[in-house]
Amino acid sequence: MSTFLRQASNVARNASRVRAFSSTAVSRKDLVQEIYLREIKAYKPAAVAKDAHVGVxxxxALPPTPKTPALPTDLASELAAYDAAEPTKAQVVEAAATTEEGASGAEAYLSFLEQDLPKVEAHH
Structure with missing residues (x-):
């Protein structure tokens, strides 16, 4: 039992030495921090010239204004050509009927999607 008490007192003495050492380390000032603060306080920025922005x-400048589009001189003939080139509803329906006979592409895929699903047979 006496060896235990001796070891405990040794640990207590060592702990008090460590505690004393660590408390003095906190109170010491940091040399690097002092130099850093001194240099920051001594720093004077260079004076900037009044015309420093020139060249930088x-x-x-505003972009040039666009010209307004001019109407064609023969507007009636151009409208008539447009109407002749545009397919009518009858032409569209007629074209759809011919593609359904030999359906391929997007129309065939859409008609496939619209079909009813086959009924699943129950396994016994």
Missing amino acids: VKSY
Whole structure:
């Protein structure tokens, strides 16, 4: 039992030495921090000239205004050509009927999707 008490007192003495050492380390000032703060306080930025922006900043110029589109001189003939080129509803229906006979592409895929699903047979 006496060896236990002796070891406990040794640990207590060592702990008090460590505690004393660590408390003095906190109170010491950091040399690097002092140098850093001194240099920051001594720093004086260079004076900037009043015309420092010249040559660096580009001057702004508005883009040129676009011209308004001019109407064609023969508007009636151009409208008639457009109407002749545009398919009518009857032409569209007629074209759809011919593609359904030999359906292929998107129309065939859409008609496949619209079909009813086959009924699943129950396994006994």
